[in-house]
Amino acid sequence: MLKKKILIVDDEKSFTNLLKLNLEETGNYEVRVENWAEDALTAAKQFKPDLILLDIIMPRLPGGNVAALIKETPELRDTPIVFLTAAVRRHQVEENDGIICDFPCIAKPATVEMVIEAIEKHARRQPASVQ
């Protein structure tokens, strides 16, 4: 089974490192991290992730804008995006069926289990893993 490719875009270095470690520990995911929002688009084009975990409040370029850029890029248009942010409250997420601003959303501080659950729910199915 092919590992799912996850791109994490978040300015919190320690957070991205630990999340990457946790996800990779499962053996199910190949993880790439970008700590600068401006680099997210380039990284996504190269990495072709099955899902992008995107922080919202980042210096210079907010997550919402990154999401818009990705959706405007033809080859990335179908890449699922999940916001992972401290800017929303957990009950807001729950009350809106996990959707905020048209994108699925996880409220920080989240456990690894919550992140994995969201990935499994929203990640693009890989043709190879369908079998």
Place this chain on the structure above:
Amino acid sequence: MEKTTKILFLGPKEEEHRRLQDLLQERSSRNFDLSHVPDLMAGYEILSQDKFDLILLSVSGGADDGVARLEALHLRFPNVPIIALGDADDENFAVQTMRKGAEEYLIATQIAGPLLRRSIRYAIERHRAEEKLVASEAFYHSLVENLPQNIFRKNLDEQFTFANKNFCSVVGQPLENIIGKTDFDFFPAPLAEKYQRDDRYVIQTGRIFETVEENVSPAGDKRYVNVVKTPIYDAKGNIIGIQGIFWDITERKQWEERLQRANADLARSEAALRKSHEDLKAAQAQLIQAEKMESIGTLAAGVAHEVKNPLAILMMGINYLAKKLGDDDALSTILRDMKEAIYRADSIARGLLEFSSSHQLNVSPADLNSLIEETLRLVRHTFTEQRITLVKDLKPDLPQVQVDKNQLQQVFVNIIMNAIHAMPQGGQITVRTYARQLTETTHFEGSRKGDRIWVGDRVVIAEFEDTGSGIPDEHLSKVFDPFFTTKPTGVGTGLGLPVSKRIIDLHGGNLDLRNKTESRGVRATITLKGHRTTYA
């Protein structure tokens, strides 16, 4: 010097004139000046020219003729007293002359000097007194008849003995048809009974009775009548009847009513003015509060974000360590505690956000009792754990309230949890609901309290009482301040009451927390405006 008494003798006989002259002159200390005319025509003439103190009128020679002359003379000169001189010793005739105006009847042949002089003196005195009496009577008569009031008198048998012109016209009968009749002859039975009851009160007590009667005229409009009834006494002081005076005061009443209405209008506009002033004050306070909350909100959102990010890092670290450390009991306990600490910190950040963000209420009509019952179901297990007994006193059929059900439940939970925390050794929580009309003005005090609840409003009240140690006086003013808490770290966030207060404020209600005066413990009172349409 003695005044001369001028006397006119009116009679045909010269010898009689002379005799009278002699009689008057006889040993008299008084001066008499006696003139003589033979007939009525001459009498008229001299009387209209000269002033006489008395007339001696001969009525002899044809009784009828004499009386007729007397009558004519008296009618023409009522101010001059007349003594009739006749031949006949006839009592009936004498009385007849006196009825027609004579002061005295003397039998001409029997007159002696002293008798004549005394009769003259008395006749003049009597006439003078009578004139006074007549004048006085005329004065009172004219008063009674011309006063705008209706005046009547009745005897002890309730029969009318007198009525003035106004009363006659009210009854619609001439006086002679009223005298001797009773109220039952002129008024409907219930009215007549009432009138006579009032009369009896005056007769039995000797007191003045005064009242304002409200009558409906045949035309249908209300008439007010002021009635005064007083007892009538005889010379010995016994009550022999009543006198009533009444008059229409409808117009005065109407003006009074108009004045009252105008006063009420004035009071209303004053109240409206006061209310709009209070509204304005409240709006201003709310504006200030809103601005304050907005800046706190921005700050809180920033703080929450900055706190949550490190928490997220810690969570990821703990997750990673948990996996790496496997099943080591001691270490996983440590990690669990660390995770709990993260949740706690997160809940404080969340509470801060809830407190500061401006809430949008999702209001709908609700039954306060059902909401409380639902909330109690949520916390029931805690009651058992903490050895808390619950006493419920929920009045049925409360007016509905317009509330955000979730938020109000959050308030109830906060207050109940506070009560539980106040009784670590267990105790009793009493939940009470009732509706009432707001009568006191304490809710106007302070700028925030009771912004939208007014005296006279129907309010629904929920009270929660505990049997804990109460709130120290120095803490009472701070219980609604964010982050003020006396609970051990980890038990309270210091935001429960501020958030609750804010939610109730947003509902236009009032949350009040105070120590009970009758026993130990705290009473939290939530006052909400009753929904108008449900108790119409």
